[in-house]
Each structure stands twice: as C-alpha cells, then as structure tokens.
Amino acid sequence: MKRSKYRLPLSQRIYLIAILKGMGITARHFFTNLLRPGRMPNVGYPEKRRNYSPRFRGLQILTVKPNGEIRCTACMLCATACPADCIHITAAEHPNPEVEKFPKEFNIDMLRCVFCGMCEEACPVDAIRMGTRYELANFERNQFIYTKDDLMRAGNYTQSRVTRP
Amino acid sequence: MSTDVAVKKVSVTIDDKKVEVTPDKTVFQAAVEAGIFVPHYCYHPDLSIAGVCRMCLVEVDNAPKLQISCNTPVRDGMVVRTSSDKARQAQKGSLELHLINHPVDCPICDKAGECKLQDFYREFGLYKSRVELEDKVHKPKAKDIGTIVLDAERCILCTRCTRFTHEVTHTDELVIVNRGNRSELKTYDDGPLRNDYTGNLADICPVGALTARDFRFQQRVWFLEKKNSVCTMCARGCNTTVSVNPKTKKLYRVEPRRNPEVNKSWICDTGRWRYHYVYGESRLRTPEKISDGRVLESTWHQAFGEMKRALEDPSGIVIGLSTQLTNEEILELVLSFKESGVKHFVRIVDEQVIEERSPWDGVLKHRDHTPNAEGFARMFSMMNTKFLDCAGLAALVGEGNLRHAWFFGLEGEDVSWASRFVEALPEGVSLTLHATSRLPIWERAQWLLPAASAFEKSGTMVNALGRLQRLQAAIPRVSLARDGHAVAFGVQRGADRDAAPEARHVDLFEKLIAAPLLGREQVWKKLDPMGVALKERS
Numbered sequence: 001m002k003r004s005k006y007r008l009p010l011s012q013r014i015y016l017i018a019i020l021k022g023m024g025i026t027a028r029h030f031f032t033n034l035l036r037p038g039r040m041p042n043v044g045y046p047e048k049r050r051n052y053s054p055r056f057r058g059l060q061i062l063t064v065k066p067n068g069e070i071r072c073t074a075c076m077l078c079a080t081a082c083p084a085d086c087i088h089i090t091a092a093e094h095p096n097p098e099v100e101k102f103p104k105e106f107n108i109d110m111l112r113c114v115f116c117g118m119c120e121e122a123c124p125v126d127a128i129r130m131g132t133r134y135e136l137a138n139f140e141r142n143q144f145i146y147t148k149d150d151l152m153r154a155g156n157y158t159q160s161r162v163t164r165p
Numbered sequence: 166m167s168t169d170v171a172v173k174k175v176s177v178t179i180d181d182k183k184v185e186v187t188p189d190k191t192v193f194q195a196a197v198e199a200g201i202f203v204p205h206y207c208y209h210p211d212l213s214i215a216g217v218c219r220m221c222l223v224e225v226d227n228a229p230k231l232q233i234s235c236n237t238p239v240r241d242g243m244v245v246r247t248s249s250d251k252a253r254q255a256q257k258g259s260l261e262l263h264l265i266n267h268p269v270d271c272p273i274c275d276k277a278g279e280c281k282l283q284d285f286y287r288e289f290g291l292y293k294s295r296v297e298l299e300d301k302v303h304k305p306k307a308k309d310i311g312t313i314v315l316d317a318e319r320c321i322l323c324t325r326c327t328r329f330t331h332e333v334t335h336t337d338e339l340v341i342v343n344r345g346n347r348s349e350l351k352t353y354d355d356g357p358l359r360n361d362y363t364g365n366l367a368d369i370c371p372v373g374a375l376t377a378r379d380f381r382f383q384q385r386v387w388f389l390e391k392k393n394s395v396c397t398m399c400a401r402g403c404n405t406t407v408s409v410n411p412k413t414k415k416l417y418r419v420e421p422r423r424n425p426e427v428n429k430s431w432i433c434d435t436g437r438w439r440y441h442y443v444y445g446e447s448r449l450r451t452p453e454k455i456s457d458g459r460v461l462e463s464t465w466h467q468a469f470g471e472m473k474r475a476l477e478d479p480s481g482i483v484i485g486l487s488t489q490l491t492n493e494e495i496l497e498l499v500l501s502f503k504e505s506g507v508k509h510f511v512r513i514v515d516e517q518v519i520e521e522r523s524p525w526d527g528v529l530k531h532r533d534h535t536p537n538a539e540g541f542a543r544m545f546s547m548m549n550t551k552f553l554d555c556a557g558l559a560a561l562v563g564e565g566n567l568r569h570a571w572f573f574g575l576e577g578e579d580v581s582w583a584s585r586f587v588e589a590l591p592e593g594v595s596l597t598l599h600a601t602s603r604l605p606i607w608e609r610a611q612w613l614l615p616a617a618s619a620f621e622k623s624g625t626m627v628n629a630l631g632r633l634q635r636l637q638a639a640i641p642r643v644s645l646a647r648d649g650h651a652v653a654f655g656v657q658r659g660a661d662r663d664a665a666p667e668a669r670h671v672d673l674f675e676k677l678i679a680a681p682l683l684g685r686e687q688v689w690k691k692l693d694p695m696g697v698a699l700k701e702r703s
C-alpha cells in the first residue's frame with residue numbers, strides 16, 4: 001500500500017515524453033541560432049568581448065596628479081582596510097615638504113585580492129580606483145605582484161578593443 | 166604638626182564619584198585617581214602646569230564660570246562635573262579653536278592613530294569646519310630640526326615641548342614666537358635641537374607637530390603591538406615599551422614607559438635609537454670559526470662539541486660574563502660551569518665607571534653602559550662565588566696554565582670597554598666570544614657565537630638604583646642567535662641535539678625567589694611591571 005503511494009505515474013516512468021521535450025528545446029535553440037544568430041547569448045571571446053559596466057571591479061588603478069606624480073600619499077588606509085592583506089606599501093619622505101610623504105613602493109598581490117573595492121572606499125584622496133581590467137591571467141606567480149608602475153600605467157587601459165557582439 | 170595636616174585627605178565628588186585625595190592635588194589629578202578621563206593637551210604629569218590649552222574645562226560647584234581642572238586645586242567637599250552639557254560645550258569650543266588653523270593632514274601625519282586632536286575631533290564630532298580652507302594661516306611644514314621634524318602648522322601651542330626643554334634638559338632650544346594666530350613654534354636660532362633627550366618631544370607632543378625622524382613613515386601606529394620591557398643601554402634601566410609589527414615581527418621603535426621611580430616619562434636618545442644594531446650589518450648571524458685569519462661559517466653543533474672537549478680540563482678555562490646578561494643567564498651559566506669544575510669567572514664591565522651610581526648629566530644617563538652590574542654582584546654573592554676583575558684576569562694569565570677564555574653576552578656595537586679584557590689574554594689562549602655583533606676588537610677570537618640581543622630574550626635585571634626589573638622578549642631571535650640559557654645547555658651536552666627548554670628564565674627566576682635575595686614573594690608573571698626595589702646590598 002505504502003509503496004504504491006510513492007510510485008511515479010506511468011508518463012514519467014517511461015521517460016519518453018521528457019526526452020522528447022528536452023530534445024524539442026535543443027532543437028528550438030538550434031534552429032533559432034541557425035536562423036537568427038544575433039540572438040545567440042554566447043560571446044565569441046576573445047575576438048568579441050562583453051562591455052562591462054564602468055563600475056566593474058577589476059585591476060586597481062593608481063591615479064596621478066596633473067603633473068604626472070602619483071596621487072597616493074602612502075597613508076596606508078587602503079592597506080588597513082584590505083581584508084585580504086594584499087597591499088604592501090613602503091612610504092618615504094618626498095623631497096618637496098608640501099607633499100611630504102609618498103609611496104616608494106606600492107605592490108598589490110593580485111593572487112590574494114578579492115576585488116572587494118574596500119581600498120577604493122578607504123582612500124581619502126581618490127588615489128586608488130578599481131579599474132575595469134579583468135584579464136589578469138599569467139604564467140608565473142611573481143607576475144601577479146603588480147607594482148606601483150604597473151598600477152599607475154593601468155590608468156591608461158581603455159576598453160578600446162571591446163565590441164558588443 | 167604640619168605633616169599631619171598634609172596627610173589629611175580631602176574628599177571631592179567628581180561626576181558623582183567620591184574620591185579622597187591629598188590637598189596638594191588639582192582637580193585634574195583627582196579625576197585621574199577617580200578613573201575619570203578629562204580631555205587635555207597641555208597637562209603632563211612630569212612637567213609643570215601651564216593651563217594654556219583650555220581643553221580641560223569643567224564645572225565646579227557653583228562657580229560662575231568653568232574652571233580649567235588642571236590648575237584648580239581641590240577643596241574639601243568640592244563637586245565637579247566633567248561631562249555636563251555646559252562643560253562638554255566648552256571643551257568642544259576649545260577644540261574648535263585648536264582646529265581653526267590646523268591643516269588636518271592626518272593621512273600623511275605620523276601621529277595619526279595616537280593623536281589627541283584626532284581622538285577628540287572624532288569624539289566631539291566636529292566634522293564640518295566653519296573656517297574656509299583659504300583663510301587658514303599657513304606655517305612651515307616638515308622643517309628639519311635634527312632628530313625631530315617640526316611641522317609648525319600642526320602645532321596647537323600647548324607648550325609641552327618648550328616646558329620640556331626648559332625644565333628637563335635645561336637647554337631651552339624651543340620657543341614660541343609671534344602672537345595670536347601667527348604664534349609659531351621654532352628653535353630659537355633655527356638650528357637643530359641640542360640635547361640628548363630629543364625623542365621625548367615626539368612622545369609628549371599631543372599632535373603631529375613634532376615627529377621623530379627615525380620612526381617617520383616606517384609604520385602606521387595601529388599596525389604595532391607594544392611590549393613592556395626595560396632599556397639595556399645603561400645602568401639606569403629606564404622602563405620602555407617596544408613596538409613590534411606582529412606581521413613582520415620586526416622592531417620599529419622604543420618608547421618610554423612612565424615609572425616615577427626610575428625615568429619619569431623619559432628615555433634618552435641612545436636608549437631610543439641605538440636598537441638598530443639588532444638588524445645591523447655587523448650582527449652575527451651564525452657561529453663563525455676563525456683560523457689563520459679566515460672566517461668559516463660553522464654550526465652550534467661544532468662549537469658546542471669543541472667547548473665540551475675543552476671542558477674535560479676545566480682548570481685551563483676562564484669564563485667571562487658581561488654585565489649585560491640577565492640575572493637568570495648569569496645564574497645558569499655560572500651554576501652549569503661550576504658543576505663542570507670551572508673555577509675562574511671574570512666580570513666584564515667598564516671598571517672605571519662601575520662605582521658611579523647616579524646619572525652624570527643629572528637627568529638619566531649613566532656612564533656605565535651595561536644594564537646589570539648591580540644584578541651581577543648580587544647573583545655572585547647569592548651563589549657564594551668570587552669573580553675576578555681585569556687585574557685579576559691578568560694575574561691569572563700570569564700563572565700560565567690558562568688555555569681557553571669564553572666570554573659571554575657581549576651586546577651591541579659600543580662595547581669598547583670590553584677590549585681591555587680581550588687584550589689581557591696572551592696569544593696562546595683561545596678565545597670564544599658570545600656577542601651580538603662582529604666588531605674589530607673581537608679580531609683575535611677563534612670562535613664568534615651569535616648572541617640574542619636584549620630585545621630577543623626575557624629575564625630580570627637590577628638597575629643602578631637596586632631595582633629588579635623585567636626584560637621581555639619582543640621579537641624572535643635573529644637568525645641563529647642564542648641566549649645564555651641555550652648556550653649553557655648546549656655546552657653541557659656537547660652537541661646541538663636537544664633544544665634548551667623554552668622559558669628557561671622562568672625556572673631560574675623561581676630559584677631567585679627561593680633565595681633570600683628578593684626579600685619578598687614574587688612570581689614571574691605577576692612581577693610588577695614597574696619593578697621591585699630590592700633591599701640594600703650588604
């Protein structure tokens with residue numbers, strides 16, 4: 001008695017209908033993609049790329065002042081806020097007493113970064129921003145340590161190659 | 166009669182809390198005793214009272230106006246309110262006044278994190294300035310005045326620093342010139358500071374106007390952890406805190422810790438900045454064997470092996486102990502070598518100044534640059550053992566059967582006084598030195614063993630005032646350096662097989678307590694951080 005209570009109905013027990021239904025979906029996609037490729041959701045990466053929102057959080061950018069010097073004052077607030085402990089700054093005395101302090105070294109370990117954007121939030125002088133660059137794969141571990149120069153150059157990165165499929 | 170009156174206490178009510186204080190106290194000091202914090206900038210427990218910052222305003226009984234608590238004497242039955250609306254409002258007003266011309270450049274200011282202006286600014290929530298940026302008076306920034314960097318713009322004119330140079334060092338280099346909002350702190354001749362206690366200025370400045378060149382931009386203070394210890398650069402034994410970043414495990418600064426009996430709130434610049442030998446070029450990192458002028462990196466295993474073999478004929482050995490070793494290390498080394506039959510112990514100390522028991526400059530600095538000469542003497546009398554001085558060593562050499570000299574615990578790069586002991590040894594005697602640094606005066610040694618520095622070991626020391634104080638390890642031992650306990654342990658075994666037990670100093674400290682030396686019950690963990698005054702040495 002109990003067993004019969006949990007028995008599947010015949011329509012499900014023979015699977016055939018479900019299989020046909022599934023194949024129908026596949027067939028529908030096949031023909032729509034064949035006849036109207038514009039509606040295909042896949043992106044032909046890397047020839048074609050998706051357009052990310054400017055608010056996307058990718059590789060950090062260290063911004064510069066109008067005179068080309070680094071904007072960062074080495075206050076270490078980003079390093080303090082960073083939950084992944086991946087920002088390593090060495091501060092030094094700047095020759096100009098008006099500037100006073102600047103980062104001699106500024107390294108971010110991108111293997112540890114979780115792209116949370118806390119560093120950007122913490123910065124009092126808008127010196128660090130989350131950029132939109134996301135292609136950060138590499139062959140060697142030490143290549144994931146982005147130095148001050150790398151991060152300052154990251155500001156030049158634009159999405160010029162990005163096209164909408 | 167008059168003393169009776171002075172002892173009689175008055176009772177004051179502060180924020181509904183009753184305290185009994187002596188009548189020579191001020192309201193501020195009474196509040197401190199009651200555990201109530203009153204915001205303040207210019208008051209400092211070890212300087213005279215200036216009453217210039219007006220931050221400590223409080224409401225007193227039915228006085229028509231608010232009073233500055235730091236300069237108002239207590240009166241019996243006084244009722245004080247430190248955080249009533251009226252008092253808070255006044256304190257907030259004072260704070261705003263201090264902030265009028267302040268640049269608020271906390272991101273590049275080294276004081277951020279331990280700055281009183283920043284703390285109160287957050288507490289009182291004065292986030293919106295009523296002064297336009299352009300209207301602020303600008304003053305020189307990052308001015309070099311020797312060991313200290315002066316930022317006149319950040320100064321709030323509390324006069325703590327000028328009082329310090331006037332009252333403590335009597336050098337009067339710092340002055341405040343001009344008036345009103347153009348008042349500016351500077352050295353009177355725009356030259357550098359010329360005293361031996363300049364580092365304290367960076368400590369007492371409640372804001373970031375005076376920062377220490379040595380520590381500037383090295384770390385943000387909130388990354389650091391502090392450990393209580395004592396300075397080992399001279400016989401004074403000033404109480405200190407040692408700041409270490411727990412991530413890098415590196416030592417970044419040494420600061421004074423207040424102890425009215427020893428150093429008040431100060432330490433000298435030597436004690437503050439000489440720690441760099443810990444990471445210096447000359448620091449010994451591995452045991453080194455020197456033969457025919459060639460230096461060979463060796464191992465502790467080999468060194469211990471050779472020493473154990475030499476110990477088979479203990480009559481040819483003399484042990485030299487630096488007065489920079491802790492009491493526990495001295496005990497350990499002497500007891501273990503006595504057990505092996507060694508008879509001769511030498512005290513390595515600057516003998517010309519050893520009898521001096523007070524600071525030569527009238528403030529803190531002693532001529533005896535070793536921290537534990539007093540403890541050394543006490544340890545030896547406790548163990549009923551005799552030690553030789555330099556002349557005694559020379560006499561022993563004259564007897565002619567000396568073959569090995571082992572000198573332990575020589576610390577730092579400034580130990581020129583120890584060279585007399587090295588020179589007293591003739592060619593034929595092989596010298597083994599346990600020291601922190603490789604120095605030209607150690608040239609004739611056959612073995613150099615890396616010693617743990619005072620920042621890497623724990624133990625107790627007795628300063629020139631006869632005060633037993635505790636040294637605490639703040640950083641891990643650099644490379645292969647070892648303290649006296651580990652060396653005594655290794656030599657006994659003749660091999661580097663079993664490591665010396667951790668916290669060996671605690672076991673030996675227990676021995677100290679058992680001996681009549683301390684005169685009262687002490688437990689290592691509970692030893693007063695301010696130290697314990699010992700009975701006079703007989």
Ligand code: SF4
Nearest residue numbers: 082113114116117119
């Ligand atoms: S994005 Fe987050 S994890 Fe990455 S560096 Fe910034 S704070 Fe650190």
Ligand code: SF4
Nearest residue numbers: 072073075076078123
């Ligand atoms: S928070 Fe901004 S200014 Fe401060 S160290 Fe980071 S990037 Fe530099």
Ligand code: SF4
Nearest residue numbers: 320321323324326370
């Ligand atoms: S420099 Fe510092 S200690 Fe000296 S008056 Fe200014 S705020 Fe006070």
Ligand code: SF4
Nearest residue numbers: 396399402403433436
């Ligand atoms: S006076 Fe002596 S004990 Fe005090 S800080 Fe200077 S060197 Fe160290």
Ligand code: FES
Nearest residue numbers: 207218219221235
């Ligand atoms: S602390 Fe009282 S006036 Fe400055």
